[in-house]
Amino acid sequence: MRPVILLCCFFAVSAGALPPDGNIFGMLLVQPFMAEVTTASTSPRGYTLGVRLMDGGNKTLQGIYSHPTLDQHFVAQLKPGRIYAFPQCLVDFLGLDETVRLIRTPPPSRPAFSDYNTPMELMDLGAEHPFRATVLDQDIGETLYSIVLQGANSRLYHARGAFETDTVKSIAEKLRRGETYEFPAVLGDVLLSQEERAAKARPKSPAAAVLARYIGSWTGTIRDDPAAKIQMNCHWLADGTGIWREITFIDEGSEHPPALEIARITYNADTRSYFSANPAPGSPAALSITWDETMQTFTTTLPTLINGEMRSNMATFTAAGRIDWKTVTKDDGGKVLATKRGSYVRTSKKVPAVKLPPAVSKALLTAYATAGKTSPDSKSALTTPPAPGSDSTPSKTDTDFFKLRERPPFRGKITHIQFDDQSITATLERGDLHQFFIHHTPRDQDWAKALVIAKRLTPGSTHEFPAVLADTYEPPPTGFSPLPATEAMHALSPFIGKWSMHWTVGPPRYMGDKMITHYFWSNDGTGLWCETHRPAGTTPPGSTVPSPRPYVEATFISFDPATRNYYEIQSLATSHDSRRVIEWDAQTKTYSYAFKLQPFNSGRQFTSMRRIISRDRIEFHSKVTQADGTVMFERAGYYKLIEP
Structure with a gap:
């Protein structure tokens, strides 16, 4: 197999994370997981692949070949009884160039599992949990971009779209192939100078400075286990409040893939201790770490594996470039039950850059073109016919x-x-x-x-x-014009009508578009519809390529007398839980809402406001801000009444 491109971190997931039949390479964009292959066979007509996940779930896939040469050979080289890491084993099999090509090619069908990482626009990465990722490939045109990333945990991301602002274009152009960045911080930091970024990453407190001992690349061993090898890489967080620590465990006596633990270590002034945690959703709880300056030792309280037993790890810096550690297990009476020892030696004070194979000519890659057409001003000037059932057709x-x-x-x-x-x-x-x-x-x-x-x-x-x-449904009479059924809904009457949208701040591609927003009452008068008619060539929510037909983005606004709140929900929602609370200020005639972006402790927030200025004008404004108030992106404009 080819060398692993990046160090990997693997998590067990449910059998629902596997792809639908005939779409093995749909796993390129799923959350990493490990599974034991139980059956792997091929025939001229298709394949059978059986796997057992680490949580005990079993799954057998039978399907036809979506990429006949590739997936037939991939399944054929899998060995029953061996554990594989997905999607990294796909990347190893395909190689970098073919991986990038398949990621940029719309799949024959959208993988039907919840952790499929749908291609997103670059600034949408601002809503992701913090992670470090390397740029595997960057394709920049005059108006379009496509950037493929791989996280430190081996997860693949595809950021693609049009340049909505000059800022987005500047950010995309500065994300260099082979460079590793911290997201979402880089979306704001990449426009800083190298000196400014270095200054921002410097430790912000004496407690954070203590962690400087870890910075760099280390190799480690476990005493009495010569087959065990450990690699540790530590980097400053982009804001200088702590460090990233990535520890890879390799068992040279086993065919099992390497396992990696990712954590951010920061200082908590309230508890006067450090905390180590992986920011990814669903990760284990944070671990508490204390520092003994005299002993030059970090002590970490580890999770208890058996009731009553206590575990701790002590990492002592015995020299500037050496760490001796031991993990001690005690019973509830304090008796030592087991001790495991090992050490690390620093090999470099700066973590070496990820080494990628030389970039091939873009003429050999498949561009992720919009609706199968080449952008007339794209530098790569490539085309990809849309696959049947791909995003160019309705879901x-x-x-x-x-x-x-x-x-x-x-x-x-x-x-x-x-x-x-x-x-x-x-x-x-x-x-x-x-x-x-x-x-x-x-x-x-x-x-x-x-x-x-x-x-x-x-x-x-x-x-x-x-x-x-509804069983009790009665159709409205011919010529019926609904009216608001409650005082709360009547308060929103100034919105009623057809309005033309005019952008003053926002995506350049929208500036010349003629978009109409229509507000009108529901048939029973208990709700207000808001429909924005978008032209062909814009990308519908949930899709990855522009629509060849005009379409409508709709929301439904209602009032709940029990909570005394207005609510708004998008028509594309699948659950009532997706509704959001609306604030209505009757005095200023302002309709607004705000919500925190995941992870919810990141401090990033989306806010949106529509204010009625007069009977024929409504102004709108939305933005995403970081915890420090920095605006990540902003859109604004006004509606002009064209039909009451």
């Missing part, structure tokens, strides 16, 4: 009438419906072009109710869902 959901009843409100058009005493089939298209394929048969428990619903739907008609699916 689809198989469902039935009663599952649709559970979804948050949305408006959709019946594009097809056919029913008789044997079946009901219908196609429903939401404004954002998402399609629902509806199917019922007489074997369904609620077949009679489903037939009643089907009879009220006609091809070409647009309805409010799930309201139209």
